[in-house]
Amino acid sequence: MAGLEELLTPTVTGIAVALLVMFSVAGLIYGLFQPALSGSKRSDKRLQAVSARPQSEKQRRQVQDNNRRKKSIQDQLKDFEDRQRAKQEKQNNASLKARMEQAGLSWEMKHFVIFSVVFAIIFAVAGLVLSGSLLITAGFAFVGGFGFPRWYVGSRRKKRFNAFLDEFPNAVDIIVRGVKAGLPLGDCIKLVAREAREPVASEFRKIGETQVMGVSLAEAVSRLPDRVPLAEANFFSIVITIQQKAGGGLAEALANLSKVLRARKAMKGKITALSSEAKASAGIIASMPFAVAGIMFMVSPNYIILLFVTPTGHLLLAGCAVWMLMGVLVMRQMINFDF
Structure with a gap:
């Protein structure tokens, strides 16, 4: 026992413990990485991949056809996305004539010029009657000649797009039922x-007229997003183009598209309902300065009139107008949801 105690010195004990820890860690590492080091894991994966392959010639041919079809659809989608990106850049810089066509106005540029001149005169007369100042009259004329006509075209364009979105899912459903019936x-x-x-009827009528002129159906449908630059029209064009080139079940694809269109319409209505409170708050906040100024003018006109008859008051009104405009734009951006 005395000899054993002499052998089990702290140094020897520490070396023994270190060796035991080292062998334990080495065994644990070997147990974890042995399959990868021996190559059995790779062989198992290869055996599973081989066993999962179709055994018959018919199955292998079907898998190859599906792979070729998927690759063809992916290539067509990439090409279509590139073309749509170029079209979108062109639409963002759409000319005034193109915007009038999208608004459903059959005007020529001379008609727009006449419209602008007439409203410039109307606004100038209104400004002269209300203020008697030539500078304010010139400002009214500028708004009537350049601002109001473009606002009118934009308003008509937006109204027409909303009407198109309301009717478009029904049009897709008509096509689905017709295709299922064999048409x-x-x-x-x-x-x-x-x-x-309208305006869905006129847009689809243009597709038929374009096809009569010798243009293929896919090309005629692909021109729809140019006239109606909406995501829904773009979806329809993509589905028809891919089906015409790659084949597949058109009725099923259009039925799924109809569900997507109706879901987007429902989401738009939900967003409108949820943002109505914010819009009402923004309207109240924007109208408060004018309401307070009107009340002050009725209660104490001598106090508020200084803003309109003194240079300092004019400067304050100009500053208030700038800040009001910035606040209205910020609130509009906060409640303007895009999806």
């Missing part, structure tokens, strides 16, 4: 042109 796609488009409401 050709061209006849279904003509049916929509006869049965749907």
Whole structure:
């Protein structure tokens, strides 16, 4: 026992413990990485991949056809996305004539110029009657000649797009029912042109007229987003283009598209309902300065009139107008949801 105690010195004990820890860690590492080091894991994966392959020639051919079809669809989607990106950049810089066409106005530029001149005169007369100042009259004329006509075109354009979105899912449903009944796609488009409401009917009528001129159906449908630059029209164009080039179940694809369109419409209504409170708050906040100024003018006109008859008051009104405009733009951006 005395000899054993002499051998079990602290140094020897520490070395023994270190060796035991080292062998334990080495065994643990070997147990974890042994399959990867021996190559058995790779062989198991390869065996599973081989066993998962279709065994018959028919199955292998079907898998190859599906892979080629997927690759073809991916290539077409990439090409279509590139073209749509170029179209979107062009639409963002759309000319005034293109915006008038999108608004459903059959005007030429001379008609727009006449419209602008007439409203410039009307606004100038109103400014002269209300203020008697030539500078304010010139400002009114500028707004009537350049601002109001473009606002009118933009308002008509937005109203027409909203009407298109309301009717478009019904038009897609008509095409789905026609395709399921065995009608050709061209006849279904003509049916929509006869049965749907405006502006969907006129846009599908243009598709049929373009096809009569010798243009393919896919190309005629691809021009729809140029006239109606909306995501929904773009979706429809993509579905028709891919189906015409790659094949597949058109009725099922359009039925899914109809569900997407109705879901987007429901989401838009939900966003409108949720943002109505914010819009009402923004309207109240924006109208408060004018309401307070009107009340002050009725209660103490001598106190508020200084803003309109003194240079310092004019400077304060100009500053208030700038800050009000900035506040209104910020609130508009906060409640303007895009999806």
